[in-house]
Amino acid sequence: MTEPLSGMFHGFDIIGSGLKAEQQRAEVVAANLANIASTGNKHHEPYRRKSVVFAEVLDQASSLHGIDGADQLAGGVRVAKVVEDRSQFPKFMEPGNPQADEDGWVWTSNVDVFKELVDMSAIERSHEANLAALRVYRGMLQATVTNIGRS
Amino acid sequence: MSGFELPGLRSWAGPGVPQMRVLGQGGPAPGLVGELRSLPAGAEGPSGADGPAATSAFGQSLDSALGQVAALQHDVSHKAEALAMGEPVELQDLMLSMGKSEVAFNLMIEVRNKLVDAWDKLSRAVV
Numbered sequence: 001m002t003e004p005l006s007g008m009f010h011g012f013d014i015i016g017s018g019l020k021a022e023q024q025r026a027e028v029v030a031a032n033l034a035n036i037a038s039t040g041n042k043h044h045e046p047y048r049r050k051s052v053v054f055a056e057v058l059d060q061a062s063s064l065h066g067i068d069g070a071d072q073l074a075g076g077v078r079v080a081k082v083v084e085d086r087s088q089f090p091k092f093m094e095p096g097n098p099q100a101d102e103d104g105w106v107w108t109s110n111v112d113v114f115k116e117l118v119d120m121s122a123i124e125r126s127h128e129a130n131l132a133a134l135r136v137y138r139g140m141l142q143a144t145v146t147n148i149g150r151s
Numbered sequence: 152m153s154g155f156e157l158p159g160l161r162s163w164a165g166p167g168v169p170q171m172r173v174l175g176q177g178g179p180a181p182g183l184v185g186e187l188r189s190l191p192a193g194a195e196g197p198s199g200a201d202g203p204a205a206t207s208a209f210g211q212s213l214d215s216a217l218g219q220v221a222a223l224q225h226d227v228s229h230k231a232e233a234l235a236m237g238e239p240v241e242l243q244d245l246m247l248s249m250g251k252s253e254v255a256f257n258l259m260i261e262v263r264n265k266l267v268d269a270w271d272k273l274s275r276a277v278v
Contacts, residue, residue: 005219005258009251019243134250141254148261 010075011137017057017076018130024079025052026123029116038109040089041101047109048084051119055080085110213262220259223252 028050040046057076087110095104227248234240 005216005223005255008254012247012251016243016247020241023241023243134247138250138254142257145254145258145261148258149264 008141012134014076015130015134015137017078018133019127021052021054021077021079022123022127022130026120026127028052028082029119029123032111032116033113035109036111036113039097039099040107041099041105042107043101044099046089046107047111049087049109049111049115050082050084052082053080054078216262217259220252220255223248223255227252 032047032049035047038047054077057078089107089110092106092108093104094100094106097106100106227245230240230245230248234242234245
């Protein structure tokens with residue numbers, strides 16, 4: 001016999017994993033923007049843009065456990081890894097820069113501020129969606145609990 | 152309270168989870184009502200100390216559910232305190248714990264109201 005009440009709150013944990021994943025994604029965007037002015041040269045690379053890869057978390061504790069097809073259902077999400085953007089670094093001819101190589105070339109980070117802006121908006125909306133799911137889920141539980149008193 | 156005490160809840164105990172029986176289906180319910188009927192008129196109910204009421208499955212699951220609610224509340228206060236102390240507590244984690252604890256507490260209150268209600272009804276029953 002499982003612990004009482006534990007199955008009731010499984011949705012909270014799924015939503016929590018979503019909120020946490022979005023937070024980590026926002027952290028990566030923040031790191032990209034913070035390092036946007038990083039410079040380097042062909043001997044010493046500047047900051048590479050990072051992005052996250054999500055993976056589903058398979059969870060057997062769901063209330064759907066035992067239902068046909070539900071074992072492929074994700075019980076949440078997690079950040080599987082942080083990958084680097086392999087695109088080329090922009091180069092500038094700037095011999096006066098202390099980071100310039102012997103030919104005068106300076107490399108800057110391959111962070112694109114507009115890409116980050118779009119990512120940031122998507123993260124914000126995803127976060128809001130998770131919070132809306134939380135509101136609804138909690139409202140459903142609370143309405144059920146209140147209904148016990150009325151019935 | 153002399154002479155009358157509520158019978159123990161042992162007859163509610165099914166295998167594992169307590170099973171609520173619907174009255175009027177499949178003959179007389181062997182639950183609480185059945186036990187009440189079987190009491191001889193004027194007889195004293197089981198005093199509680201000698202009956203297995205204290206260790207019934209229903210009582211146990213109730214006790215364990217109460218423990219769970221208390222654990223959730225303890226979890227919330229622990230996290231809130233840790234956050235206030237500047238320890239690395241995730242904000243959404245605290246929020247979710249508060250949500251869990253609130254719903255669980257409200258559920259506990261409703262169950263308690265039901266139990267008090269049931270006891271009240273039984274205590275006013277004309278034997």
